[in-house]
Amino acid sequence: MKVAILLIALLAMAAAKSTPGRMAARYDNFRIYQLTIDTELQMQELKKIHETISVHFLNDLGAPGHKYNVIVGPLFHRALEKTLKFLEIVYEVIVEDLQKLIDESSVGDDSEMEWESYHTLDTIYDWVDKECAAHDYLECKVIGKSFEGRDIKSIKLSKRSGNKAIFLEGNIHAMEWISSATVTFLLNQLINSEDPEMQRLSEEYDWIVVPMVNPDGFVYTHEVERLWRKNRRPNGFHNVTGDCYGIDMNRNFDFHWGGAGWNIDEPCDHWFGGVEPNTEIEIVSLQNFVSSFEDGYIRSYMAYHAYGQYVLLPYGHSNTEFPPNYDQMKRIAAAFSEAAADVYGSAFTYGASGLLNYPVSGAAKDWAYGVKKIPFTCTVELRDKGTFGFFLPSNQITEVGLEITAGLKALVNKAAEEGLFD
Known part of the structure; x- marks a missing residue:
């Protein structure tokens, strides 16, 4: 549950920068780091990194031999980079300001359907x-x-x-x-x-x-939190911040359900597959x-x-x-x-x-x-x-x-x- 608690803390920090008339959560000066994980030891250490640094994983954490993207707020840039260097994890800052990128991919003219902008x-x-x-x-x-x-x-x-x-x-x-x-x-x-x-x-x-x-x-991604993944049903669990919402619906189908997956059993995490x-x-x-x-x-x-x-x-x-x-x-x-x-x-x-x-x-x-x-x-x-x-x-x-x-x-x-x- 520590992942969920620190993730929500990260989101709360972003939301604190909200302005009237805009989406509640903002990510000014939040970076996206792309990490190259080569060894099992590096993967295990990455899975524990949330214990000291607030991070938002954008990918399911699986096996070594892949690249993984994480969002990190400005307060933790230096700490993350120091930790990655210590672990000999190769990294690249691929987005300097996440809010700027979100703004560039936001809804444009929403008066009629076309395929040059996103729509509600x-x-x-x-x-x-x-x-x-x-x-x-x-x-x-x-x-x-x-x-x-x-x-x-x-x-x-x-x-x-x-x-x-x-x-x-x-x-x-x-x-x-x-x-x-x-x-x-x-x-x-x-x-x-x-x-x-x-x-x-x-x-x-x-x-x-x-x-x-x-x-x-x-609708929630348009009005409240651009990074939301799941649906919006209260899932019956809670942590120190309150009730937990949502199920990753692409982990909820009844075919070998629950057998594998990153954090599918963490109710407050992005990839929670449900209790059944x-x-x-x-x-x-x-x-x-x-x-x-x-x-x-x-x-x-x-x-x-x-x-x-x-x-x-x-x-x-x-x-x-x-x-x-x-x-x-x-x-x-x-x-x-x-x-x-x-x-x-x-x-x-x-x-x-x-x-x-x-x-x-x-x-x-x-x-x-x-x-x-x-x-x-x-x-x-x-x-x-x-x-x-x-x-x-x-x-x-x-x-x-x-x-x-x-x-x-x-x-x-x-x-x-x-x-x-x-």
């Missing part, structure tokens, strides 16, 4: 409603309500009977604004693009889109919606996240267990990666998430594969590799949309070649 939930949902009203091949539903009573909306695009379906999921993690921006970009391409290939894909396949799985958390699986109304609504379709209809489930530029395949709970059709899934993911890189050079690494990163249990893609038997599922981690991370500037939204559109085209075509839609 109301603007995203208004756009969804207008598109649904304008096209008779779109079926739009409210698949459930969030804990705070907000709609969780779905859009099904179907122009022809007998099609198989592709499912796109967005913003299960509140702070990952590029997720819903990309999912709505893809949906807009399927509806309004004049590109013959996109028109063909919209004719030959059904598309089911849930652009906002976590509306409460998303399927505790969150948003997740149950999503699962019920997926289960409402006949078996074999949905052939691909893709969850969009930030960041790191990965196509993460099942499984997440293990680095030694792989799906029966893992080689086929890698070929499909490779097609995505190659096509996406052709646009702007963004390289996407692909493979089982437990192998590429570290074991993490209870994710949507693993549930979709392991429980619903959908033959191709993945988590697409969008731009970038850490320079901006969760705070990707809005001037990159369209570029991300274009490279992911190219990757999606190639992925679907390769999946068809592999017989996935037969």
Whole structure:
């Protein structure tokens, strides 16, 4: 619980700098450090660093051989750097002033939907409603309500009977604004693009889109705390600062739930997976919606996240267990990666998430594969590799949309070649 206590202290220090009319928590002169962890000893020491220095980990802490980003306030810059040098941990300051970066990726003109700035939930949902009203091949539903009573909306695009379906999921993690921006970009391409290939894909396949799985958390990132990850249900635990809120909903699915993951059992931490699986109304609504379709209809489930530029395949709970059709899934993911890189050079690494990163249990893609038997599922981690991370500037939204559109085209075509839609 010490991690949670010191994290909240860090957030409280940021919030103390709030000004009227602005988001409550501010991060003026907070730095983001990127640490290269080479050894198990360095990893163990990093996991203990919160005992003396207030830090906010932006990544799950897993195995050595990876880079990890941490946020540190101005009072602790010198102490952190001294500690890192003592531990011989190579580091780089990749962001000097986090608040400046947050301002650069904040909501711009929110009067109507476009993909050059980030938008609020109301603007995203208004756009969804207008598109649904304008096209008779779109079926739009409210698949459930969030804990705070907000709609969780779905859009099904179907122009022809007998099609198989592709499912796109967005913003299960509140702070990952590029997720819903990309999912709505893809949906807009399927509806309004004049590109013959996109028109063909919209004719030959059904598309089911849930652009906002976590509306409460998303609104909270806009109004209170930009760094919020979970949903907003009080989870029944508390610490010295008060009640703890939220569950990491991508740790709450009932497939090898609770088996692995950084701090998934810390109720006040970002990655808390709940006291048992399927505790969150948003997740149950999503699962019920997926289960409402006949078996074999949905052939691909893709969850969009930030960041790191990965196509993460099942499984997440293990680095030694792989799906029966893992080689086929890698070929499909490779097609995505190659096509996406052709646009702007963004390289996407692909493979089982437990192998590429570290074991993490209870994710949507693993549930979709392991429980619903959908033959191709993945988590697409969008731009970038850490320079901006969760705070990707809005001037990159369209570029991300274009490279992911190219990757999606190639992925679907390769999946068809592999017989996935037969």
